[in-house]
Amino acid sequence: MSHANNDLRYTQSHEWVIQISDGAVEVGITDYAQDLLGDMVYIDLPEVGDNLTAGKECAVVESVKAASDIFAPISGEVSEINEVLSDTPEILNQDAQGGGWLFRMIPSDAADLNGLLDADAYQALVEPDAG
Amino acid sequence: MNKRTPLYEQHQAMGAKLVDFAGWDMPLHYGSQIREHGQVRSDAGMFDVSHMVVVDIKGAGSKEYLSLLLANNVGRLKTEGRAMYSCMLNAQGGVIDDLIVYHMNDRWYRMVINADTRDKDLKWMRDTAEQASGVEIVERDDLAIIAVQGPHARTKVYVALGEGLKQKAEGLSPFEATTIGELFVGRTGYTGEDGFEIILPAKAAEFSWKMLAEVGVSPIGLGARDTLRLEAGMNLYGADMDESTSPLVSGLAWTIGWAPDTRRFVGRDALEQEKMAGPGQQLVGLVLQGKGVLRNHQRVTCNNNDVGEITSGSFSPSLRCAIALARVTMDVAIDSLCQVDVRGKYLDVRVVKPPFVRNGKSLL
Numbered sequence: 001m002s003h004a005n006n007d008l009r010y011t012q013s014h015e016w017v018i019q020i021s022d023g024a025v026e027v028g029i030t031d032y033a034q035d036l037l038g039d040m041v042y043i044d045l046p047e048v049g050d051n052l053t054a055g056k057e058c059a060v061v062e063s064v065k066a067a068s069d070i071f072a073p074i075s076g077e078v079s080e081i082n083e084v085l086s087d088t089p090e091i092l093n094q095d096a097q098g099g100g101w102l103f104r105m106i107p108s109d110a111a112d113l114n115g116l117l118d119a120d121a122y123q124a125l126v127e128p129d130a131g
Numbered sequence: 132m133n134k135r136t137p138l139y140e141q142h143q144a145m146g147a148k149l150v151d152f153a154g155w156d157m158p159l160h161y162g163s164q165i166r167e168h169g170q171v172r173s174d175a176g177m178f179d180v181s182h183m184v185v186v187d188i189k190g191a192g193s194k195e196y197l198s199l200l201l202a203n204n205v206g207r208l209k210t211e212g213r214a215m216y217s218c219m220l221n222a223q224g225g226v227i228d229d230l231i232v233y234h235m236n237d238r239w240y241r242m243v244i245n246a247d248t249r250d251k252d253l254k255w256m257r258d259t260a261e262q263a264s265g266v267e268i269v270e271r272d273d274l275a276i277i278a279v280q281g282p283h284a285r286t287k288v289y290v291a292l293g294e295g296l297k298q299k300a301e302g303l304s305p306f307e308a309t310t311i312g313e314l315f316v317g318r319t320g321y322t323g324e325d326g327f328e329i330i331l332p333a334k335a336a337e338f339s340w341k342m343l344a345e346v347g348v349s350p351i352g353l354g355a356r357d358t359l360r361l362e363a364g365m366n367l368y369g370a371d372m373d374e375s376t377s378p379l380v381s382g383l384a385w386t387i388g389w390a391p392d393t394r395r396f397v398g399r400d401a402l403e404q405e406k407m408a409g410p411g412q413q414l415v416g417l418v419l420q421g422k423g424v425l426r427n428h429q430r431v432t433c434n435n436n437d438v439g440e441i442t443s444g445s446f447s448p449s450l451r452c453a454i455a456l457a458r459v460t461m462d463v464a465i466d467s468l469c470q471v472d473v474r475g476k477y478l479d480v481r482v483v484k485p486p487f488v489r490n491g492k493s494l495l
Contacts (some may be wrong), residue, residue, distance in 0.1 A: 038148075038159075038160065038163075038164055038354065039163055039164050039165040041165075041424060041446040042422055042423055042424050042446070042453075044423070044474075060474065062423075062424040062446070064164050064165060064354065064358060064445060064446050064448070065159075065164070065354060066426075067424065067426060086422070090165075093163075
């Protein structure tokens with residue numbers, strides 16, 4: 001099940017974040033980003049326990065076309081990675097904002113989420129002429 | 132604004148993601164590059180390569196001129212319709228472009244050169260023509276090119292384009308071409324599969340494209356074209372060779388027509404010197420042993436020594452692993468294990484002799 005656009009928070013670099021439970025958040029890349037990158041063939045994820053710093057590279061997604069860095073949307077510790085992507089990276093194309101999530105993390109400060117873009121602001125970023 | 136081929140509207144209608152390629156709006160894919168790649172390996176696909184440049188060399192001096200211009204020997208194209216792959220070299224033996232040349236008749240050869248190198252190629256060709264006589268160089272912007280490739284490509288072309296074409300094209304050997312009405316059909320390609328490349332009037336391109344689509348030939352973008360040619364071990368100009376590298380260090384020694392000695396083509400002196408001294412590098416294939424993707428310009432190391440770099444790297448949809456062409460020092464042996472620096476991690480690769488895939492089958 002994909003997350004609804006309105007429930008997500010976004011970064012300028014096309015990651016999305018959603019609060020899931022117990023203070024944990026789930027992180028992925030947007031449908032817009034996966035469409036731009038094309039067929040995914042390899043996802044290099046961080047390790048559970050890694051401490052991520054907001055705005056720093058933390059993963060790499062590779063499509064046939066190119067390798068793209070993924071930046072940590074907020075600071076925190078990785079609590080789980082999406083193991084399914086290791087053998088079936090194409091899930092990222094099929095369901096980028098759901099089953100294609102990259103990792104989960106415990107934010108250092110949950111309030112950091114408020115500093116991210118909402119759905120309208122992200123939409124305006126990727127389609128500045130729309131509306 | 133970018134240039135558009137006569138098939139631009141067809142690409143749009145078929146849902147292509149269009150990108151800039153050498154100043155042209157060209158289809159990158161029509162939804163999924165990997166699916167398109169598989170269609171060519173298992174069935175049949177068609178590519179609009181009308182951005183490539185058809186150049187006709189006409190006149191009584193054509194053969195003599197091309198004997199000077201090209202590293203491969205057009206004198207070996209004895210009969211009409213025979214084609215060959217060749218490099219066009221500068222005086223230092225560096226590759227100005229790679230191309231296909233067809234022998235049309237005694238006073239007419241046809242070359243197909245790359246879009247990205249068009250202007251410099253034509254300038255070089257015209258400059259070189261000043262040392263020849265009886266030669267006319269004619270750019271054929273009135274023509275389009277559709278490549279149809281895959282195990283079922285030829286059969287589907289016959290169904291789509293008619294019995295008349297079948298009668299004349301059925302007997303073509305690889306690297307042979309024939310003219311059928313306004314179509315020029317050659318059994319050549321850039322995928323490692325059987326098929327045709329069809330050169331036809333620009334105004335007839337849309338009709339033929341539609342007829343091919345109607346018999347189930349899928350449109351294939353430039354993305355899949357690149358992974359197909361890489362699996363087939365075919366060089367890409369600008370990536371695997373350029374003006375600073377000779378055919379000898381680009382896996383293209385087989386395209387140099389050394390005999391006869393008397394044919395002093397441009398670049399020959401430099402190649403002879405390089406050959407005598409022994410080329411310092413070779414183009415090899417690499418197969419990544421684990422997960423990840425090999426990319427252009429990643430460094431290759433062997434026993435902790437830097438031995439060269441990847442010239443073309445990608446994920447191979449047919450083999451489900453990453454493969455690459457790499458220019459490395461001569462001491463790197465086929466079948467040995469080397470490493471590639473992928474963002475600071477040294478991943479194991481096996482050194483192989485290209486190609487990786489031919490006629491739908493893995494050669495690993």
